[in-house]
Amino acid sequence: MDVRQLRCFVAVAEERHFGRAAARLHIAGPAVSQTIRSLEAELGLRLFERTNRRVELTDAGRLLLGEGQAVLERFDAARAAMDQLKSRQRSEVRVGAAAALPPPLVPALLARCARQAPGVHVIVTALRAGRDRALQQDVDIALVRGQACEPGVESIVVVREAVGVALPRGHRLARKRAIRAAALNGLPLVAFARPSDPQEYDRVFATLADAGLTEVRLAHESHPGAVEASLRLVAAGAGLSLKLRSEVDAFGSSAVVWRPLADAEIEAVISAVWRTSRPTPTVELVVSVLRELAAAGPGVALDR
Secondary structure: OOHHHHHHHHHHHHHOOHHHHHHHHOOOHHHHHHHHHHHHHHHOOOOEEEOOOOEEEOHHHHHHHHHHHHHHHHHHHHHHHHHHHHHHHHOEEEEEEOOOOOOOHHHHHHHHHHHHOOOOEEEEEEOOOOHHHHHHOOOOEEEEEOOOOOOOEEEEEEEEEEEEEEEEOOOHHHHOOOEOHHHHOOOEEEEEOHHHOHHHHHHHHHHHHHOOOOOOEEEEEEOOOOHHHHHHHHHOOOOEEEEEHHHHHHHOOOOEEEEEEOOOOOEEEEEEEEEOOOOOHHHHHHHHHHHHHHHHOOOOOOOO
């Protein structure tokens, strides 16, 4: 006995008429009769007493009607729950975010999606690994550091922002409009540890070395996502730190100022990455918002 047979039986039992049951089920009358005969043969029981004028339930029919109605109610509830879940999943986009993204980026993305695609539920979650494994996680789009060029993947650069120096307001270098790399020689630096991201560490410090930084003195090593913690150390006078202006602005302390580097060009590049095999309409909507943010240029603003 399957759901189709059970639904046909319940329709006949409730209507007490094969023709009305057929109309209710939107199928031909002979198909209803054949289904009931097949069900009775399978069960080895008569479910209806048929006369020219009426259809009556047998004892077996009355028992099956009660059970069948309950089964169909549970089945329809389960089906509705699955349809609801499928609908919710279709409107859901999971965005994985790498550590230490420019602070305005994720709020700007969420604000624009809420405004331009109110039916899309964007969930932002922290990525657990580097760019090479970002899309192996349960995300539709990954916001990663650097540029991505991998098979089966599309990407756009969303943000490019210059790295400068965060320093205590009372520091002697704070009086300068821009800071030369050589001026950092021997000064205590608050920076992420090389083992946490060797490629990024070498890129940054090799550029500074080419510009004249020959004596690196790390006063504190932090993980790449500890932006606020490292800026608290700067505010306390424990050292200087290489930071984005947007990070210092978001920190919001008058005790910390930001200055650009005068002779070293270091950019933080943030890319959005997604699989070419999963361009659902909702993912494409979020990607279009990311393209708008990329077009807005450096210093993504919430009100843009």
